[in-house]
Amino acid sequence: MHSTAPAGAIRQLASLARHGDLSAYTRQIQRLGGCERPVRMEGHRLDVHAATGEIVHEVVDRDLPAGQLLIRCNNRRATRCATCAEVYRKDTFHLVTAGLSGGKGISPSVAQHPRVFATFTAPSFGPVHNRSGGGRCRCGRLHADDDPALGTPLDPDRYDYRAAVLWNAHAGALWGRFTTYLRQQLASRAGISRSALRHCLKVSYAKVAEYQRRGAVHFHAVIRLDGPDGAEDAPPAWATTELLTDAIRSAARLAETPGPLLDGRAYAFRFGEQLDIRPIRSADFAGTSELSSRAVAAYIAKYATKGAETAGTLDRPIRNPITDLIGSGVTDHARRMILTCWHLGALPELEDLRLRKWAHMLGFRGHFSTKSRAYSVTLGALRQQRADHNEAMARERAAEAGHPLPDPDTVLVLSHWRFAGTGLTAAETWLATSRNSATSPEGEPAHG
Numbered sequence: 354m355h356s357t358a359p360a361g362a363i364r365q366l367a368s369l370a371r372h373g374d375l376s377a378y379t380r381q382i383q384r385l386g387g388c389e390r391p392v393r394m395e396g397h398r399l400d401v402h403a404a405t406g407e408i409v410h411e412v413v414d415r416d417l418p419a420g421q422l423l424i425r426c427n428n429r430r431a432t433r434c435a436t437c438a439e440v441y442r443k444d445t446f447h448l449v450t451a452g453l454s455g456g457k458g459i460s461p462s463v464a465q466h467p468r469v470f471a472t473f474t475a476p477s478f479g480p481v482h483n484r485s486g487g488g489r490c491r492c493g494r495l496h497a498d499d500d501p502a503l504g505t506p507l508d509p510d511r512y513d514y515r516a517a518v519l520w521n522a523h524a525g526a527l528w529g530r531f532t533t534y535l536r537q538q539l540a541s542r543a544g545i546s547r548s549a550l551r552h553c554l555k556v557s558y559a560k561v562a563e564y565q566r567r568g569a570v571h572f573h574a575v576i577r578l579d580g581p582d583g584a585e586d587a588p589p590a591w592a593t594t595e596l597l598t599d600a601i602r603s604a605a606r607l608a609e610t611p612g613p614l615l616d617g618r619a620y621a622f623r624f625g626e627q628l629d630i631r632p633i634r635s636a637d638f639a640g641t642s643e644l645s646s647r648a649v650a651a652y653i654a655k656y657a658t659k660g661a662e663t664a665g666t667l668d669r670p671i672r673n674p675i676t677d678l679i680g681s682g683v684t685d686h687a688r689r690m691i692l693t694c695w696h697l698g699a700l701p702e703l704e705d706l707r708l709r710k711w712a713h714m715l716g717f718r719g720h721f722s723t724k725s726r727a728y729s730v731t732l733g734a735l736r737q738q739r740a741d742h743n744e745a746m747a748r749e750r751a752a753e754a755g756h757p758l759p760d761p762d763t764v765l766v767l768s769h770w771r772f773a774g775t776g777l778t779a780a781e782t783w784l785a786t787s788r789n790s791a792t793s794p795e796g797e798p799a800h801g
Contacts, residue, residue, distance in 0.1 A: 378418035382777075382784045385425055387436035389785075391777065394422040396770035403765045419781070421773055429721070431658045432668045438658040444735045445722055446654035449559050449575060452584065452729030453633060453646035459729050463584045467594040468577035468633045470649045471601055473531070474625035475520055475569035479512035481505060504566025504664070505686045514693040516620065517569055518716040519612050522706045523622045524562070524570045525719035527610045531624070532556065534604035535576075542596055543589075553589050555579040559724040563656045564664040568690050568715045571625075573653055575633070575728075576601065583727030594632045601630055613702055657722040660714070666691060667713045674712065690715045 385391050400410035414421050431438040447457060453468065455461030482490050482502045489495050496503050506512035540550040560574035578597055580586025605624050612620030633644050662668040665684030671677045674695045678688055691712045698708035711718040724731075751757055777785065 379784055381418045381423060382781050385423055385785070387785060388425040389434045389436060389777070390426045390428065390775050391423040392426055392775055393419075393773040394424060394770040395773040396422070396768065398766065398768035398770075401765045401767060403763055409764060419778075422770060426775065429658055430660050430662075430668055432660065432662050441732075442654045442658045444732050445561075445657040446650050447735060448724065448729055448732060449650035449653050450646060452557065452559055452577065452724070453575065453650060457730040457735070459584050462587065463577070463579075464646070466577050466579055466584075466588060467592055467597050468575060469594060469598055469601065470631050470633055470644050470652075471574050471576055472571065472627075472629040473528075473574070473605060474571040474627040475517075475524070475565065476623060476625040478514070478517040478520070478567075478569070480507040481512075481567050482507060501665075501684065504568070505684070506567075509686070509689065514689055515615070515697065517567075518690055518693045518697060518708065519620055519706075520622055521568075521570050521714070521716035522708060522711075522718065523610050523612055524572070524717060527608060527622050527624065528560070528572060530610050531604055531608040532558070534608045535600055538600035538603045538607075539578075539592075539596070542600060543591060552581055554592055555581055555583055555586075555588075555727055557584065557725045557728040559653065559722070559728050561653045561656045561722045562717065562719065563659070564661050564715070566664060568661070568664040568666070568687060570715075570717045573656065575649060575653065577728070579727060584729065598630050598632070602628065615700075615702075653722070660721070661687075661717070664715065666715060669713060670710065671695075671712045687715065 395414045397414065398410075398412040399408055401407070402409055412422070426434050426437055427441075428434045428437050429441040431442075451457040451459045452463065454464050480491060481504055482492055482494075482496060482500070484490065484496050484498075484503065492507055494502075536547055536550060536556060539554065539556070540547045543550065543554075545553075555578075556576065557579050558574050558576045560572050562570050562572055565571055576597065578588045578592045580588050605628050609621055609623045612622055614620070631644050633646055633649055660668050665687040667677070667681060667683060671691065674692055678691065683691070694708040694712035694716050697703050698706070698710075698712065706716070707718060708716055748757070
C-alpha cells in the first residue's frame, strides 16, 4: 500500500502529470536504485556514428523527466546514503572473500595460504569509562552496553587530547611502518635478507579502520602470505601461520612513526598493547577461537561503511566549529577532540596534517578500507563488472523491443555535464519510497 504523499509532493506530481510523462519520471527515479542523495547534472550528450557523423542518440537535460540527469551518489557511508553504502559493503565483502577463498578471478588455492585476522589498537591517552571483562569500571559503576559514558575520559581535564588527535593523524603512517617491519621480521625468521625475501614471499593484506568509542582509530586486517607472484602462487613451506603470527607481534611492537615537536614535547606514535591475532582456517569453520573466511569478510565489510560518527561526531566536514556544533548532537568528548583539531590545525608546523579539514574525522584522514595490490580483485573491477552487466541487460531489452543499440565500437560519445545540486525533491522522495525502488543492483546479497 502506498503511503500518502505530502502536500509539496502532491503539487509537484500534479504539475508533472499536466505537463510531462509521470511514468517516465517514475522510471528515472527507479533507475537510481533507492539512492537517497543522487547527484543532479545539467548538460547534454551526443552519440555520433564515428564513420558517418550521424547522430544516433541524443540526451538533453530539458528533455529528461526531472529536467536534469540524476546519478547515484555512490557514497560509502551508511549515514549519508544507506542504499549506496550497502552496495559498497557488499563489494567489500566480495573483495575480502576473494582474497580468502578465491573467486572473482582469484584461484581457490589461496585458501591454503597462511592468513590471520589481526586487530591493532591505539595506545592509552588517559583512563576512560569501560567495561573491562564485563565488570565494574574504575569509576565504581557497572556500565550498560549502551551507556553513553563508555569511552569518555574519567577526568577530561587530564586526558591527552593532543596526543589522541595526533595519533589519528599519524595512524596511516604507522601502518606503513608496520608493514615494513613485518617484512623485516619475516626475513629474519627465515634466515634470509629482505631483498631475498622478495624473491620467495609476498605479504598481502586487506584492512579497515574503525573508531573506538573513545574516538581513537584502530585497524582490523586480514594478513596473508603468498609466493612471490601473489595470490596465485603458494608460499614456501617454512611460511606458516605460526611464523606469520609471531612476526606480526614483533613488528607491531617495533613499529613507530615520529610526530611533531610541540611546546618542547617530541611526539612519537606506536600501537597500543592490545593486539589480537587469530588464524583463519577455512571458509566454513565458525568456532570460538578460530575464524571463518566469511565471518572475517562480513566483519570488515560492516566497518567499511561506517565513519567517525560512531564515536559521537559528525559525518560531514566542519566549516565553523562554533556554529556547526550547536545543536549537532556531538558528544562533549568528540567536541573536545574536534576543537583540539581546530586549534592544532592553525599551527604552521602542522599544516600538512590538514587537521581542520579532517576535524569531523577527529584528525584521521586515511582511507577506511585499503588493500595491498596483490590481495585480490579491486573495487573498481567489481564496479566495472556491474556496469558491463547492466549494459548487456539494457542492450538485450532494447533488442527485444525492436530498437537495438548501436555497436559501442562504432560510436563516438560527446558529452558535457555540470553539477547542479544533490538530493531528491519531495515528489521524487515519495515516488522512491512508495514504489519501494531501493533494490540492490548487486545481485546475491552478502552473508554477514
